[in-house]
Amino acid sequence: MRHLLTESGAKAHNIPYRENRMVMFNSDLIHETGELNFEEGYENRRVNVTMLYGKRENAG
Numbered sequence: 118m119r120h121l122l123t124e125s126g127a128k129a130h131n132i133p134y135r136e137n138r139m140v141m142f143n144s145d146l147i148h149e150t151g152e153l154n155f156e157e158g159y160e161n162r163r164v165n166v167t168m169l170y171g172k173r174e175n176a177g
Contacts (some may be wrong), residue, residue, distance in 0.1 A: 131151065
């Protein structure tokens with residue numbers, strides 16, 4: 118996958134972590150979560166909420 122992205126000239130958009138931030142994007146795009154560096158402990162964990170809506174254009 119990375120080879121295909123490199124060959125096509127795709128450019129990454131890195132969204133830095135900030136508290137209380139929401140990021141919305143087209144999940145049909147290739148995406149990944151970057152490296153996580155949080156302090157130890159339950160209260161320092163990141164919460165991920167994923168909401169999907171609409172119909173996929175070409176699911177097959």
